[in-house]
Amino acid sequence: MYGLMSRTRVIVAVVVATGIATLAGYGTAAASTSTGSATAKTSACGTKPGVKATGSPIRLGTIVTNQSGTSFTDISNMADAYFTCVNDNGGINGHPIHYYIETEQSNPAQIAADARQLVQTDHVVGVVGNTSIIECSVDSSYWKSHGYYVIASGIAPECYGTPNYADVNMGPRYSSDGAVQYAIAKGIKKIVFDQSNVPGTGYIAAGPNALAAKAHVSIVQLTEDVPIADADSVAIKEVDDAGPDGAVILNFTPPDALVILQAAQSLGIVDHVKMWGCSTPCNTDFLSQSLGKAWNSKLFVNAELTPPDSTSTATMKLYKAIYQQYGTTGPNKVSGGIGAFSEMGFTEAEIAVHALEGIKGAYTVKSVNAAFKGVKNFETGMMCQKWTYGSYPTHIANNEDYTVTPDNGKMVTAQGCTKISAVDPQIASYRKHAGTASLDPTSS
């Protein structure tokens, strides 16, 4: 009898768990339907449409943060989708790409071990798609000493201030610069810049501080412990500090930004300031859908990459087609759908493939990383400017942005390509080293 009851309990537990998993899957799928029209064929990703690559694999690797509340796996998963597409369409001169994805939980020892795993065990010849809260800080010396030039999406200062990383995104500092710059251009008198209370807030705040000082606009710096449990008081404080002629600029991940914005809305204080702004993480249709129409043209979000909802270039169509065919199922599913994160993964893979296709001879650490480093004025089709790696002490390869605003569940362009101001000393320093390469306009 007891055994029967135990078995019944197990069966009930399994049924309940399966039910929850199924519903969760449906919920995610239902929330991820914003893909736009993807009419391009994925075969455009390779040189031999429909021919599977069967040669010896080219091993590439990546390290991404995947922990509770913070996951960047959509970036590596979208890169993986791109590489799979390439493998299905001729590969790199007949060689398939084998992509090793290591995930980490902000543990420096683990991150250091991941890098060694990729190099010593997996024997990767290139590193593409790294996106981590602290990976650049931990591994930058290792990559330098082993001759790897990483193509990444950066967060930590070392992702931009060292010679062995070049990013497709701006990261929190320069993205915040872009949001502050937009607000200043709109004539606001005061800025409240609020961000998560995590390591590196001082580094990020330095950019907005410099821009505000140059424009003679007063700025209040705030930090919040995340996840935010009392958004009402946060929103009231921001609005009180900014005043009617001021702007509130947020630098949070989407869930935390959302609760602040929703709190402001429910408290009826959205219009108590002149405008609201946000750095790139807010650039997601999920946020726009959750906020609803009330925020149309009231919130202005910095966008580091081309807005997918209002762009229909060949590259954008290819990105959406690859996402649909390779990114919607399987263990490496791009769960966040079309958005900034998957755009970054696409762009990083695209640059890597472009570099690999130019290699004559064997694919070694030396040849692959020389090819990565040699990428110059590459038209990614996903950003305002052409992308250059180059031999620079710092890399801010993407330093020109868009501004988008919610529009009935989508994010639409509010301002086209605009250079991030060189008032930020880091931007000025990069442009000094990179010369005009960093400012070459795109052809699209």
Add this chain to the structure above:
Amino acid sequence: MPSWQEFQPFIVTGLALGGVYALSGVGLVVLYQATGVVYLAFGAVGATGALLAWSLISVHVASWLAWIVCLAFSGALTLAYGMVFGPLLARRTPLVKATATLGLLLILYGAMDLLWTTSGGEVRSLTLPSDSHSFSIAGIQITYTQLIGLAIGVVITIATAAFLRFTKLGTAMRAMANDRDITATLGVPVRRVEAAAWLGCGVLAGVAGLLLADMVALDATTLTFLVISSLAAALIARLRSITLTFLAALLVGLVQNLMVPIPSLTNYNDMAPFVLAALALLALSRRRVIALSREEV
């Protein structure tokens, strides 16, 4: 120091937040009274129920049905935990019992992270019909949801107090709080009484999960660990008095919010619940009022 006018909105939001803490705090105390378990998984159970409701609404299930599923799931899961682990841990110390519920919390937390991933900038929100109605106090809008949250806290406090005082089942629960073995000897069906307490606590976790998902955030981490602030209120009330728990929760919410407009304190407001709980515990232990465990009473 900010002016009185600047403090006013924070008083309003502080009371609303206190009401939120009270919801969970009362549930924690009732369960502790009946079973001797500090149910640390309270927030995680409510969070899972709320996310389940969100998933159902996402596939166009009627909202009212999704809310019922949330309450049923939270109640059933808590009841199942209580029925499986309650008897096994009945004679262990309160610390062991609490730690076991921490295990449930971690399992649910991991499951939520797996099933409702936050990658790709994915955000979720759960709105209730009462969000669209509001009124103004001190220059800010108060939604009916916030009012309902506070009202439910009051109603549950009064109803639970009356239930414990005037009903047979409530009397049995109070008797068990004093001594489970003697109560069993007197013929009280302790398993049934405990089951009622577990079920009630679970349903309350579901109610709190739905309201908090709307009022705070539909986020696994936030909802799971919000219980810690409620626990502070319950500790201030010595895990005994639900009326004191309710008042302590309001106090915690108020103090936490009133620290925000004060520049020198604003970055420390999150620690207010724990400072208040620590001060209360110190004061009470000096008077030898609080007992470390029910066995020591």
